[in-house]
Amino acid sequence: MNLACIPVQGQETSEDECPATEYTTTTDGSTTTEQSTTDSSTTGPTTTEETTTGPTTTEETTTGPTTTEETTTGPTTTEETTTGQTTTEETTTGPTTTEETTTGPTTTEETTTGPTTTEETTTGPTTTEETTTGPTTTEETTTGPTTTEETTTGPTTTEETTTGLTTTEESTTGPTTTERKKESTTGPTTTEETTTGPTTTEETTTGPTTTEETTTGPTTTEETTTGPTTTEETTTGPTTTEETTTGPTTTEETTTGPTTTEETTTGPTTTEETTTGLTTTEESTTGPTTTEETTTGPTTTEETTTGPTTTEETTTGPTTTEETTTGPTTTEETTTGLTTTEESTTGPTTTEETTTGPTTTEETTTGPTTTEETTTGPTTTEETTTGPTTTEETTTGLTTTEESTTGPTTTEETTTGPTTTEETTTGPTTTEETTTGPTTTEETTTGSTTTEETTTGPTTTEETTTGSTTTEKTTTGPTTTEGTTTGPTTTEETTTGPTTTEETTTGPTTTEETTTGLTTTEESTTGTEESTTTPTTITDGSVGTPITLKPAAKFRQPCITSTTVPVPTTNSTTMTPTTPRTTTSTPPSCRSCDVKCIATDARNRTWDPCPGETQTKNCSEGADGTEVWTCDCDGRFTTPQPNDSGCKSRWLKEALELAENIQDLHINQNITEMIRGNTRPNYYGHEIEDVLVGLLPTVVQKASNLTHLVEEFKPIADDVVNITYIVTQFSEPWQGLDNKNRSRFATILLQNIESVSFNLTGISSCDPTSSTRMEEFIHHIYLNETYFVTSALISNDVSDDRPEFPKFNMSKGTVLRLPPNWGREISGKVDWTGSLIDAEYASYILPLQSEGNRETIYNGNLISFTVSRTRSSCDSIDEDRKVELNFTNGPGVQIIFPHRVEAWGDKTANLHRDLKPGEERMAALGSARCVFWDTVNLTWSTEGCKVIASTPFETTCECDHLTSFAILMDLHNYRTACFIFGFLTHYVFLAAFCWMALEGWYLYKVIINVFNNVLPRRSWIYNLIGYGVPLVMVGITLLIGYIFGEGDVYGGEVCWLAGSYIWAFNGPVLIVVVANISILTICMVTAHRVRKSRQFPMLKRRVSSLSTYNGKLTGLQVAE
Known part of the structure; x- marks a missing residue:
């Protein structure tokens, strides 16, 4: 045999290198050696072609030790006659009705109801329970020493190759063409079915509305699935392997064992699949809408192909299986056995399936609206191919070969082998079920988009793949099976080794899981915030060496490291964005420890973890446990205080x-x-x-x-x-x-x-x-000058004028008085109890209510008082004796609250000022509010309470009921008024000094320009400087206060600049004063110089005038 003609993953073979292959099968006894040739050529968009080769020749009519008749009728009718040692009858009617019943020594009963609901419970000698819930979660895969599972999902292409001891090659090429030697069946809605075997097979297929199936045996499996989109299945057995793949598009699964190989390929376009076992398996299917499959082996081979509205079921084993599938709306299945295993999975998009059997392999393929299931017996090979249009199948065995080809809405069923196989196909809501093995297993899957399978057992391997795009799964046992899954995001996975099972799940919500070992079971659950693989290919292999699983995408937070998984061990890596509570290694984004998170907690302990780490410390003295505090990658603690939920005080425990x-x-x-x-x-x-x-x-x-x-x-x-x-x-x-x-x-x-x-x-x-x-019982505790006190009182007489609580002078004046004639509200012997809590304690026990900028305080002790009837008998301990008193029609309960903080002034008349040393802030006299504690709404309420009188030292309240009371008052702190006043004062004074600077400048210009003192009068420039510069300076002052977080820029008794902000005024004033003094000095010097320069010319003029006068006088004298 030319090994080059065996399809290899990722390669294609040409017809020149690989011509039609001849297979010769030699049998001894009455059977002669025959040779059969298979050619594949199919023409037409809906033509189906199938070739089956085996120890005996199969044509359109199947012959063997027993006779098989096959009849195909009409576009919607299918008739099948099977002859052998016993009779096989099968009837297929219309697109709406299909009934199938198989009976044998062991019965399996299955019922499927509902368009989207399936429940299934399968039990075997070993019990396994598993529950998976989630809107898009699929989990569970079990592999044993003889089991291999594989799933291929993706809307485009899936390739899968499984090789064994002996190889059979079959190749079909062509977009919509299939040829088969001696057998060809075409028709848009044709169904063919052949059943051969020593026992009876009865099958009825009913339309898209009703399907019933019942399988019973010594070991019973019962399964019921209900829910809008949920299917659950549980299968237990000593060597069972189940695999479920769910996604919005396609799911494929393949399971191989010592003699078992299952393979399913789904996708709207092309599926290639090759399966080889001890005597059989290689298949290649190419074409945009065509699927071909051939399975040969020394025993029975079953193959089912369903389209977008197809349901297939195959049941093989030494016992009889009876199955009925009803309607696209309801599917119920029940399988019971010696030991019960229940599994329930609920969720809007979750489906689980379980198949049991000592050497059973199950495979399910789901598409946009398709669900397939195949179960094979101890020596069974099953293969299922689904596509939107065409399905071809060929099954060969020792004595039986059945082939059925159907059109775009074709349903095919094949049952071969010495045991009975029953199959039911139902309408557009697909349900598949397979029961295999000496212990009967029934399985039902319904729902338009979800299918899950689960197999558990003492040597079980479970695998679940969920995601909207890509799912990878490979499981190998002593007999290795390789699978490749491709989709829009391609994933390839190969697992080799006699004891290795490897599973990887990738997708937008990805979970990576690896299971190795003969008896290892791994399960991985992924959420909506898990690592997402890139659109490139990820390949995982396991050949007895350690495998490193790395996340495909980086998380900024939290910091997660990769996990290395050696073989044969079981490791699971789940990447979730939650913060770990224990110390973890620093991820690449947090490698640097230059900037630590350093802080002191409320118990005065210092914490200093590096970014990305969680520091752990023992609880404080007297407590057991540990506290943790996490530092994020930005160098900040994730919570204000450490998490002390793990601490437990010893005294409280004792x-x-x-x-x-x-x-x-x-x-x-x-x-x-x-x-x-x-x-x-x-x-x-x-x-x-x-x-x-x-x-x-x-x-x-x-x-x-x-x-x-x-x-x-x-x-x-x-x-x-x-x-x-x-x-x-x-x-x-x-x-x-x-x-x-x-x-x-x-x-x-x-x-x-x-x-x-x-x-x-x-x-x-x-x-x-x-x-x-x-009698009065008083319990009080003193701590310095604060106290906590309670009082209980019992009285036979309710005629007291106005009883008070408490009846001692240790309450700092807080007193509660009942109204006159309060006994009219109650008769007989009464009890009452009261308590006082200091205002300081009450301030952190009961939250205060503050509105806007008002700061509210308890300006008095909290007082509580309750009245009850005396116990009717000494044995009535739990008797409800509390009395609800209502004083709405007269005087109410009066409570006098001495003030802790003196109150004065109207609440709108005071301005904020700095406190003197030792001085407390004053309360606003007009802000007193009488309140009671509303135990229903857990808040203070003023309903039914009012202020009777209020002085700076105490307030009297009156309420129309009894409960816990308090007095609330506001503190003086009017930041808004003080801010406005300080802002205006600051601005006005700065503007005044700015105008003083402008006047000095004007005077200076006048003196300097003494001979040209006519200055331009540009008033708008002076206005801009005189009013604009002060405004800018005030704004800068407020901005600095805001930046440094000091909102109280204006304070003091007159709301003036506080602290160092005073220089926002002193600085400009100092500059203006110095400038004006300088200008004044310059003016005085200039004036002195001018004065001196003007005195000398005047003296000369006076001397000259005097000389002239003297001369004239002398002349007059001489003349005389």
């Missing part, structure tokens, strides 16, 4: 354990004292809920169940109040929470205080040693 096992009605006093003695917080923000929801209610409930004596329960109440105080002692854990959690935890805290107080009053009413008149 307290929770003690609370669960409390026996002596008292929490460990040593723990309480140790907690109180700390000067820094010894718990974390996320643990506040553990204390409030887990510890305190447990203590109160168990203690209430254990005692009815006040003296025994009082220590419990003390401990609860102590722990509540501890929780509110430090602000750091609370400030690490968001406002929503702070509000929720604070509400629980108030409810816990109320609960323990009511339990105390309830026990008091049942304690015979307790006074029946009035």
